[in-house]
Amino acid sequence: MIGQPMWSALKHQAFRWLFFSTLVSLIGSKIHRVALLFVAYQETQNAVWVSLILGAQFLAKAVLGPLLGPLADRYDRKTLMVISNLVRAFLVACIPLFAMGSMPLLMVLAFLMAVFESIYYSASNSAIPDLVSKSELDSANSLITFVDRFADVSFVALAGVLVAGVGPAPAFWIDVVSYLIAAAFLVFLPTLPGKAGKGNYFAAVAEGLRPLWQNPVLRRTVGTLALAAAFGSVEAALGIVYAIGALKIGVQGFGVLEALMAAGAVLGALITPFLIGRLSRETVFLMGLGIWGLFLASTGLFPFPLWAGIAMVAMGLLNSMFIVPARSIVQTAAPPELRGRILAAFGSTMQSAVLIGTFLAGVLEPRLGVLAVLILSGTAVSLAVLVVYVRGGIPTPLSETKAS
Incomplete structure (x- = not known):
């Protein structure tokens, strides 16, 4: 189960x-x-x-x-x-x-x-x-x-x-x-040999990248998460600006908000396995990410310290709700002989998406203001999830379909 x-x-x-x-x-x-x-x-x-x-x-x-x-x-x-x-x-x-x-x-x-x-x-x-x-x-x-x-x-x-x-x-x-x-x-671990052959190295690199767009499960999971990260990571870049400029709670308040988000993520890590026991990984992933976008937008709509604290706890919890199943989906969808390369490409894609989000935050905030950027970014995340859901959601990996 x-x-x-x-x-x-x-x-x-x-x-x-x-x-x-x-x-x-x-x-x-x-x-x-x-x-x-x-x-x-x-x-x-x-x-x-x-x-x-x-x-x-x-x-x-x-x-x-x-x-x-x-x-x-x-x-x-x-x-x-x-x-x-x-x-x-x-x-x-x-x-x-x-x-x-x-x-x-x-x-x-x-x-x-x-x-x-x-x-x-x-x-x-x-x-x-x-x-x-x-x-x-x-x-x-x-x-x-x-x-x-x-x-x-x-x-x-x-x-x-x-x-x-x-x-x-x-x-x-x-x-x-x-x-x-x-x-x-780690010395006490059993041996964990790689399952791939040792042919041309750069061909092996390309072989690990292709499934990200050829495999429908990986394409939709990684693509959805990357698009959401590109918009959603503005929160990380603008958190200090939001705390000091919009909420007027200073650096100490910013530290409290960051701690509340981390505490929410701890709670989310505890709750997520139970949710996946009742819903599919794919459903929990899309639900968590879509609601996360709504809470991000709400921080711009309701710039009050009390609501910001509530939203940070919720966003931390929801972050675990979409990160945990996303990682499991990628691990199960990746062929064992390609798993290391696919996970490396997955990590690189997320890093690149975060960089794009940081750049967007720097470009948009001086022109629109921090509150407008948070509203637009959160809305974009939720809309991206809605589009994926309307188009059929995340397919269940073939291995999971056979197991069930």
């Missing part, structure tokens, strides 16, 4: 090791990210370097992600995850040792960190269906979403306190230790 409780996936010992490894590494990564951006701004007093470092990370994930995807299909995914964690531990250790005073070197290290994060992403996400039963795939994906949001809620604020109190260097060393512990947990 699809729709098992979120914690049910932990009964699989191999997945437990992946879960604990992910939790530990995410805790370190959240602390590291705050320290990295703090160093970039503290050393230069120039926001341009912060943007360049973030841009370098985006470039690595969006452009190199699909090019590295074949690795997860050709080689043992367990080995790739262990190597990725060990290399990231080394790269982070380089920052407090000799990179904190050199912005170009810091940008190179951030770029390389994102490269190995992309390798880890495609290897870990393509391994999940091999570690749990089909009925518990949504539970496993909910748990991975849960630990990410839990780290946001619990450790981003702690990172700010840590960096402000004792400086960024201890934060980097905490991240180093977290990657080493995460790698140690």
Whole structure:
């Protein structure tokens, strides 16, 4: 039965090791990210370097992600995850040792960190269906979403306190230790060999991209989510402007809104597996995304702090409602020998869509104002979902149809 409780996936010992490894590494990564951006701004007093470092990370994930995807299909995914964690531990250790005073070197290290994060992403996400039963795939994906949001809620604020109190260097060393512990947990996983052959590498890259538009399940799922991300990500870019300029609640209020959204996402990760037990993944995906767009539009229609807080909790919950089933749909629709490449291309597509949304926010906000941009963006997301629904929705993957 699809729709098992979120914690049910932990009964699989191999997945437990992946879960604990992910939790530990995410805790370190959240602390590291705050320290990295703090160093970039503290050393230069120039926001341009912060943007360049973030841009370098985006470039690595969006452009190199699909090019590295074949690795997860050709080689043992367990080995790739262990190597990725060990290399990231080394790269982070380089920052407090000799990179904190050199912005170009810091940008190179951030770029390389994102490269190995992309390798880890495609290897870990393509391994999940091999570690749990089909009925518990949504539970496993909910748990991975849960630990990410839990780290946001619990450790981003702690990172700010840590960096402000004792400086960024201890934060980097905490991240180093977290990657080493995460790698140690992964040693207990079984071997997870790739199922693809080792022919021409660039042909393999292209082979992993084609299903995104040839496979109707992937085309509609990834296309719908990418279009929604292109409009919906303006919220991330304009959140600080909305809090300070429209709501008049300052930076502290912005932090509260972000925490409320993360808390809603944690709640959503708990609820989503139960919803999928009663509705199909495809229905939960479209419903969650469509209602998310309505709540985004409502933040522009009703710019009041109380409503903004309610909307942020709802949007966080709905975010888990469409992200979890979308990931499960992609994992089940992707052939096992192409899964790593397809997931890498999926991640790259989402990164590119977010960049488009950030660009739209920067172009539209000075001309229309933050409230109008939020209304238009949320409406566009809901309309995109409505069009997909009217045209027949998301097809059920053939493997799921046969199973039922």
